[in-house]
Amino acid sequence: MLLRAVLAYALLLAFTLVFIAPVLFMIIGSLKPDELVLAEAGSLRAFLPESVSPDNYRAVFERVPFGAYLLSSLIVNGLIVGLGLLVNAFAGYALARLRWWGREAMLGLVLAVLVIPFEAIAIPLFYQLSWLGWRDDWLVQAIPFVANPLAIFLFYSFFLGLPRELEEAARVDGAGVLRTFFLVVLPNAKAAFASVAIVLFLFHWGMYLWPLLMTTSEGVRPLPLGIANFYTLPPLQWGDIMAFGVLMVLPVLILFVVFQRWFVRGVASTGVKG
Amino acid sequence: MADVEFRAVRKAFGDRIVIPGLDLTVHDGELLVLLGPSGCGKSTLLRLLAGLETATDGEIRIGGRPVDALGPRARNIAMVFQNYALYPNLTVRGNLEFPLRMRGMRRAERKRRVLEAARALGLEPVLEQRPAELSGGQRQRVAMGRAIVREPDVFLMDEPLSNLDARLRVQIRAEIGTLQRRLGVTTLYVTHDQIEAMTLGDRVAVMRDGVIQQLGRPEALYERPANLFVAGFLGSPPMNLLEPALERREGQRMMRLGGTWGQPPAGIPDRARYAGIRPESFSLGANGNSGAARRDRLEVQGSVHAVEVLGHERIVYLRAPEPVVAVSDGPGPSRSVEGLLAARLPASPVLERDESVTLTAPAAEIHWFDEDGTALSAGNE
Numbered sequence: 001m002l003l004r005a006v007l008a009y010a011l012l013l014a015f016t017l018v019f020i021a022p023v024l025f026m027i028i029g030s031l032k033p034d035e036l037v038l039a040e041a042g043s044l045r046a047f048l049p050e051s052v053s054p055d056n057y058r059a060v061f062e063r064v065p066f067g068a069y070l071l072s073s074l075i076v077n078g079l080i081v082g083l084g085l086l087v088n089a090f091a092g093y094a095l096a097r098l099r100w101w102g103r104e105a106m107l108g109l110v111l112a113v114l115v116i117p118f119e120a121i122a123i124p125l126f127y128q129l130s131w132l133g134w135r136d137d138w139l140v141q142a143i144p145f146v147a148n149p150l151a152i153f154l155f156y157s158f159f160l161g162l163p164r165e166l167e168e169a170a171r172v173d174g175a176g177v178l179r180t181f182f183l184v185v186l187p188n189a190k191a192a193f194a195s196v197a198i199v200l201f202l203f204h205w206g207m208y209l210w211p212l213l214m215t216t217s218e219g220v221r222p223l224p225l226g227i228a229n230f231y232t233l234p235p236l237q238w239g240d241i242m243a244f245g246v247l248m249v250l251p252v253l254i255l256f257v258v259f260q261r262w263f264v265r266g267v268a269s270t271g272v273k274g
Numbered sequence: 275m276a277d278v279e280f281r282a283v284r285k286a287f288g289d290r291i292v293i294p295g296l297d298l299t300v301h302d303g304e305l306l307v308l309l310g311p312s313g314c315g316k317s318t319l320l321r322l323l324a325g326l327e328t329a330t331d332g333e334i335r336i337g338g339r340p341v342d343a344l345g346p347r348a349r350n351i352a353m354v355f356q357n358y359a360l361y362p363n364l365t366v367r368g369n370l371e372f373p374l375r376m377r378g379m380r381r382a383e384r385k386r387r388v389l390e391a392a393r394a395l396g397l398e399p400v401l402e403q404r405p406a407e408l409s410g411g412q413r414q415r416v417a418m419g420r421a422i423v424r425e426p427d428v429f430l431m432d433e434p435l436s437n438l439d440a441r442l443r444v445q446i447r448a449e450i451g452t453l454q455r456r457l458g459v460t461t462l463y464v465t466h467d468q469i470e471a472m473t474l475g476d477r478v479a480v481m482r483d484g485v486i487q488q489l490g491r492p493e494a495l496y497e498r499p500a501n502l503f504v505a506g507f508l509g510s511p512p513m514n515l516l517e518p519a520l521e522r523r524e525g526q527r528m529m530r531l532g533g534t535w536g537q538p539p540a541g542i543p544d545r546a547r548y549a550g551i552r553p554e555s556f557s558l559g560a561n562g563n564s565g566a567a568r569r570d571r572l573e574v575q576g577s578v579h580a581v582e583v584l585g586h587e588r589i590v591y592l593r594a595p596e597p598v599v600a601v602s603d604g605p606g607p608s609r610s611v612e613g614l615l616a617a618r619l620p621a622s623p624v625l626e627r628d629e630s631v632t633l634t635a636p637a638a639e640i641h642w643f644d645e646d647g648t649a650l651s652a653g654n655e
């Protein structure tokens with residue numbers, strides 16, 4: 001019994017190490033002098049921070065407009081998450097609760113769109129927006145991603161699980177559809193909103209292809225383009241690149257830690273107890 | 275205050291007809307109970323009145339005004355749901371205030387009404403708590419409070435007591451009755467619990483398959499059920515239903531009821547097919563004196579199958595000498611070959627299992643039903 005437990009934990013630990021190693025390598029590498037990062041990469045010393053210094057971080061801010069990249073990323077993702085929560089929640093609610101012609105077909109369509117990778121429609125979308133003359137700003141990086149089939153589906157299944165009587169009570173009490181949504185449904189769907197916010201943010205924080213196609217000015221380019229640009233900027237400094245990586249991952253980690261409680265609840269539960 | 279009228283109301287969900295066509299008037303200030311097994315259409319009727327469902331056909335009027343084209347908001351009704359449907363994100367005060375806010379009522383007036391309702395229902399100490407922090411009984415009271423603050427024309431209650439334990443149910447049942455009489459608001463109350471129906475209703479409508487089987491005062495329904503379904507649905511244990519055999523022998527009508535042939539009891543109608551006897555109509559007779567031959571009484575001999583001791587009385591189940599008819603939820607009576615006769619008897623003398631006993635009931639207390647299960651002397655309005 002004990003042996004089995006030990007073996008199970010050893011296995012779990014091994015898997016954990018495999019997955020966490022690159023992240024540790026990045027964090028520790030970002031604190032080391034550049035010449036040691038690759039030199040120690042093949043040994044366990046890669047994971048030992050011998051001489052800690054913030055030099056690499058300072059270099060990131062000196063060599064590229066990191067603040068501008070970060071601001072662009074925050075604005076674009078803020079738009080996607082903010083507008084996305086509203087639009088996708090409306091869509092999910094309409095599919096789950098309202099009765100309208102073509103509802104079933106629309107639900108099928110949403111599910112079908114779920115499996116189409118973005119790369120497949122990137123070029124047509126690029127031509128469409130170029131034809132409209134819409135390029136090179138924050139909005140164009142955000143608007144095409146506001147409506148998200150996965151987010152709609154997450155909201156849809158969450159709303160299906162909400163007790164219908166709550167909404168019926170609100171209607172009998174005199175609330176219309178919008179007030180029922182904002183005053184009764186929304187406050188009881190915090191878990192769903194948190195999950196969708198995290199999903200949308202994670203999806204788009206690392207977005208590369210679309211900003212590459214649509215932007216030319218440094219001022220509107222997001223972090224993934226920034227780090228790509230940084231790679232190509234001589235001299236090639238691995239310590240600096242690691243520091244850039246850490247800075248890029250940090251907002252995602254913070255967001256996840258803050259919302260983790262709701263995220264887990266949102267994924268685990270489909271209902272609210274009265 | 276208002277009366278409520280259903281005129282030829284029909285409701286179908288796709289091909290499934292839930293209410294085939296129903297007429298019903300609920301008088302102003304009356305508490306009418308819709309009673310029936312699950313799926314009989316009673317909740318659908320309530321939801322049609324609330325405006326949560328649309329009738330396929332027919333007309334609904336509240337206070338003489340047709341409301342079919344109006345949404346729930348415009349009907350001025352309040353509803354208490356089975357699971358209370360309290361808004362979990364709002365405090366008790368917020369819940370009570372919600373319908374008033376939705377109507378754009380002024381703050382001072384809202385506050386006054388909420389306090390008044392809270393005081394009437396003993397909710398003042400929990401006004402700032404959320405539903406999750408309340409007991410079942412308190413939640414039920416909040417749901418009631420949310421209905422009364424509105425001062426609506428009609429109350430709708432959809433099995434409001436079914437989530438409470440037995441003791442609390444009795445207490446809140448009485449509170450609902452008192453409150454309804456005090457406010458005098460027309461009330462439609464849906465339940466499948468016959469005791470709730472009998473104790474609360476000014477009138478009771480027993481429903482089955484979307485059709486009202488009988489409508490009347492509770493005691494009338496109990497004493498003169500219109501058909502086998504109502505007879506079997508009201509009463510605990512329900513009415514015993516027997517299927518006597520009738521024959522003409524040597525020019526005389528003879529009947530087998532209770533195991534032996536004899537002269538039928540006096541006043542038995544020609545079309546009688548089923549005989550119904552309430553458990554409390556039976557009393558313990560002298561043994562060895564059996565047979566249906568006596569014209570003024572029915573006598574049944576059998577052996578005791580089980581005894582339920584209730585303290586001041588006992589329910590005795592007797593193995594019946596002939597098939598006892600059981601009423602099913604489906605169309606027509608179904609036969610239960612091994613049916614038992616139930617009798618409500620005093621606590622003494624003590625009866626043992628398998629003991630042979632004779633039960634006797636006055637012929638005048640036997641209910642007679644024809645082939646279709648319709649009572650041959652019913653107590654409709």
